[in-house]
Amino acid sequence: MSFDDWLLFVHVAAAFAFIGAITVFTILVLAARRTDRPVEALTLFRIGDPANILVQGGSVLALVMGVWIAIRRPEYRPWDGWIIGAYVLWLVAGAFGAMTGKAYNLIREEARMLVESGRLEPNTDLAAKLRESRPLLLHAITVVAALALLLDMIFKPGA
Amino acid sequence: MIAALRPNAWDLPLFVHVLGAMTLVGTLIAALTAQALASGAQAPVAMLRRFTFRTLLLGTVPAYLVMRVAAQWILSKEHDLNSKIDDQTWVGIGFMVTDIGVLLLVATCIVAWRAAKKAPEGGNGLARATTILTGILLVVYLVAMWAMTAKPGA
Numbered sequence: 001m002s003f004d005d006w007l008l009f010v011h012v013a014a015a016f017a018f019i020g021a022i023t024v025f026t027i028l029v030l031a032a033r034r035t036d037r038p039v040e041a042l043t044l045f046r047i048g049d050p051a052n053i054l055v056q057g058g059s060v061l062a063l064v065m066g067v068w069i070a071i072r073r074p075e076y077r078p079w080d081g082w083i084i085g086a087y088v089l090w091l092v093a094g095a096f097g098a099m100t101g102k103a104y105n106l107i108r109e110e111a112r113m114l115v116e117s118g119r120l121e122p123n124t125d126l127a128a129k130l131r132e133s134r135p136l137l138l139h140a141i142t143v144v145a146a147l148a149l150l151l152d153m154i155f156k157p158g159a
Numbered sequence: 160m161i162a163a164l165r166p167n168a169w170d171l172p173l174f175v176h177v178l179g180a181m182t183l184v185g186t187l188i189a190a191l192t193a194q195a196l197a198s199g200a201q202a203p204v205a206m207l208r209r210f211t212f213r214t215l216l217l218g219t220v221p222a223y224l225v226m227r228v229a230a231q232w233i234l235s236k237e238h239d240l241n242s243k244i245d246d247q248t249w250v251g252i253g254f255m256v257t258d259i260g261v262l263l264l265v266a267t268c269i270v271a272w273r274a275a276k277k278a279p280e281g282g283n284g285l286a287r288a289t290t291i292l293t294g295i296l297l298v299v300y301l302v303a304m305w306a307m308t309a310k311p312g313a
Contacts, residue, residue: 001309009308016184016304023185024192027214040206047192047210054188147178154174155167 004072011065015153017058022146024051025100029139032104036127038114045108055097063090066153081158086149093145096138103135166240172232179226180304186218187297190271194290205278208286212271215264215293223264227257248312256303260296267292 001009028048035041070076070083077083107129114123190211197207230253237244244250267289274285 001311005309009305012308013301013304016181019178019181020185020188023182023218024189027186027189027218031210039203043196043203043207044210046196047189050192051185051188150178150181151174154177155170 004069007065007069007072011062011069014058014061014065015150017054018062019146019150021051021055021058022097022143024048025055025139026143029104029136032130033136035130036122036124037120038111038123038126039120041111041126041130042108042115045104045111052101059090059094063087076159082152082156085152085157089145089149089152093142093149096142096145100135100138100142103138107135166236169233169236172229172236176226176229176233179222179224179229180300183219183222183226184297184300184304186214186222187293187300190214190219191290191293191297194286194293197286198290204286205275208271208275208278208282208289211289211293212268212275215268215271219264219296220268223257223261227261230257247310249306249310252306252311253303256299256306260299260303263292263296263299267296 025048028044032041032044035044066083066086067078070078070080107126110129111126114120114126193207193211193214196202197204197211234244234250270285270292271289274282274289276282277285
């Protein structure tokens, strides 16, 4: 295996971590909409903790490795149109992902306070927050941006 | 920059294949994390085991099918350029891993279903088996990802 092969492997592995983590968040967003118990909601949020590390590490590593590959390979340049498109989509996915995380962290905090105060019965206020459309919309935009990024990486428009 | 230098006609099957594989890995991470949490003290065991089973059945299995069908789709296109593509080491690794993987996946789903049925009091051994099998599946698919990217023997 050449050094370039290793770079590509790490780039793809990081992309797997990034999209894999977004898949985890999608499962959790859907599962949380069917939950009204604080303990169950809090547990679902905890399932997302390793994915939080993967999404951050994966996105940064995929970007760094991608730029490195673009510099090393003669057929690509870091300022090619499809690569600039990837930077933009990466920023959009990152920004909306961060906003989604912030919105769900507020709900997680509420679930944590309910559990700590011993109010373990189904809670309509918590259930309503878990079913709010704004965090779902933010997550949907993150998913679309991540899918567009993957499409851009594979189809390489203009390359 | 995934898989440079290939005909444009391969782009769509490759996209579907990679997306299926990424979703597969994501669902396995979710299932594995839920299983790990279920072994903790005061965890809602029944809910976590149900979550694991549903994630495997409704997430991992469809993702596997999408990944595997798209792999065959790309392979049929590669045959047009290279009739001996099946002899390549990395293709062999891909076939071996996915064929063993599907058996493991079916076994994991059955064990996870039984563990969910017996929760919360029983099924601890089944739950442990689910965790181990899910972990093995994740490692197996990471090996496949390495083979597909590095293409050893190509």
